[in-house]
Amino acid sequence: MAEFDVDLFVIGGGSGGVRAARIAAGHGARVMIAEEYRMGGTCVIRGCVPKKLLVYASHIHQEIEDAAGFGWTIPSATFDWPTLIANKDKEIARLEAAYTANVQKSGARIVKTRAVFEDAHTLRLTTGEAVKAKYVLIATGGAPNHGLAIPGIDHVISSNEVFHLAELPKRIMIQGGGYIALEFAGIFAGFGSDVTVIYRGENILRGFDDDVRTHVRAEMEKQGITILTGNTVSRVDRHGKEFTTHLSNGSSVASDQVMFAIGRHPNVANLGLEKAGVAINPSNGGIAVDNFSRTSVPNIYAIGDVTHRLNLTPVAIREGHAFADTVFGKRPIEVDHVDIPTAVFSQPEVGTVGLTEAQARAQFSHVDIYKTDFRPMKATMSGRDTRVLMKLVVDGTTGRVVGCHIVGDGAAEIVQVLGIAVKMKATKADFDATMALHPTAAEELVTMRTPTARYVRQAAE
Structure with missing residues (x-):
């Protein structure tokens, strides 16, 4: 009989766990993935995806108001919350089915159950079944934190x-x-x-x-x-x-x-981590891992929000993929957590990558700031009182753009592309050499020529 029932047991069917399971199976591993709630995890089921759908829906009222400035007369509009929620639920169910199908197509087996460690290689399922795994990946994500137990x-x-x-x-x-x-x-x-x-x-x-x-x-x-x-x-x-x-x-x-x-806290409770010998990072409450996502136990790894390193879905996916390639593809990969673009889908939207001004001034002796604040073209016709912010943070010694920050419509889409430039260590001269695309808001990023502020750290005597 084989020493292990599976080569890899994944706890958690979110984006990171699913990616790891699929890639590991593609490398020929026997994979089992346990999810006690719904496949897709927080991002797909009750996080990024449904949130963005609600953001889209909430924008429509503003679009209707802005239409008058462009000559449109729109009859009084009505909104039905239950219809929105039902349609959102339908789309989430479709995505959950797609996640499930993609895992199954890879050859990995899904078990809809909770899995708890009995030792470093043994998982006990709520069905009573015990599974022995050569490697275990913890990808249980995080959960909302209510803070102190106040009255009410x-x-x-x-x-x-x-x-x-x-x-x-x-x-x-x-x-x-x-x-x-x-x-x-x-x-x-x-x-x-x-x-x-x-x-x-x-x-x-x-x-x-x-x-x-x-x-x-x-x-x-x-x-x-x-x-x-x-x-x-x-x-x-x-x-x-x-x-x-x-x-x-x-x-x-x-x-x-x-x-x-x-805030959110890592899902580490009641997993039997103490029985497996898995250590918790005392500084953040997540599972302690090294640069390869390996825990204190050599055959157990952890990725995504449960480690509390950088709680973003694409980070969990990249970590899951890197884990599978490292352990089963025999191609060691460390995930680079530097200069990761992120967005806040607030209204107005925020897109940012790299260092803030304060971080740059603490790190570099010379910092140049290029900043503009302007009324977007659409608002000149709609009459809406809103302004866009764009800001570049530059290492004044090398000219490298070390931070980009945007607030306004399309900020996230713009910063995704800017993330490439920052990752490639593009300089302000590279931005200046790029032809503007007119008329766009983003053209401001390549037409700012004069610093709005310059900081030079005085040498200590």
Whole structure:
């Protein structure tokens, strides 16, 4: 009898786990993948994909308003939340089926069950079956974190439940200042909801460039979104179908829904990690891994959000692919986590890659900043009060563009391409040598010639 039932057992059927299973199977490995919820994971089922569909839907109201400036007269429009949610669910089901089919076509076997370690090579399934695996990949992702157990926390929804609300809330209070909080603030505001955002820090989008943070906040407030910083929620009271959220400054906010989006934590609980000897990274609570995604146990690997390195779907996919090529393709690959482009599908949209101004000034002795803030062409006809921000951060010694930051329509699409230039270490001279494509907003990136700011670090005496 074979020593192991499978060559690879994957715990988690999200984007990273699925990619690893498929590639490993393609290398000839016997693969089993366990998923206790739905194939596709957070991104496909209740994350990036359904979120972006709701973003699209929420934009339509603005497009209708802007139409008048272009000569269109549109009859009074109506919106039906249940229809949107039903159509969203239909698309998610289609994607889940595609994920399942692609795994099965690769030759990997899917088991719809929870899997828990009994030792470093043995997984116990909820069916009672025990599976011995030569290698194990943990790809269980993350889950919403509600923070402290304040009074009334049971009245609060997360980014899981928000996709399945029976009706559109007329008023919603959202605590958080990152990707998820701001994206849903824009979504609900676009549907006409009264939105209040509560954030504990001095400004939203912690970790992003300060100009981006300031610009996004100003644009969101123009849309009528209330943003209260320097505050936290201390208690949530329910009165029938309504809620009163009490804040740390003594004030309160009335709403029909209360949502927390204050971060996510790695799914490491109740996996039997201690029985397998898998160590947790004390600095972030995720599974500790090396540059090849290997844990403290030589035959066990972990990828994606469960490691809490960089919680982005494409990163998990790349890590899963690299793991499979390294272990089963005999081609060692380390994933480079530097200069990864990212987007916030807030309204306005944010696209960014590379260093912020503050990071560059801490790293380089000479930093040049090129920045422009302008009214987009479409707004000159629609009359909408909105502005676009574009910013380049340049190493003043070498001329290399080390950061690009955009706020405005299409920011994510533009930054995906800019990510190539930054990864290739393009210089400001390379940008300047590139012919502008007119008329576009993105042409500003290659027509900014004069620095708006220059910083030179003084040598220590």
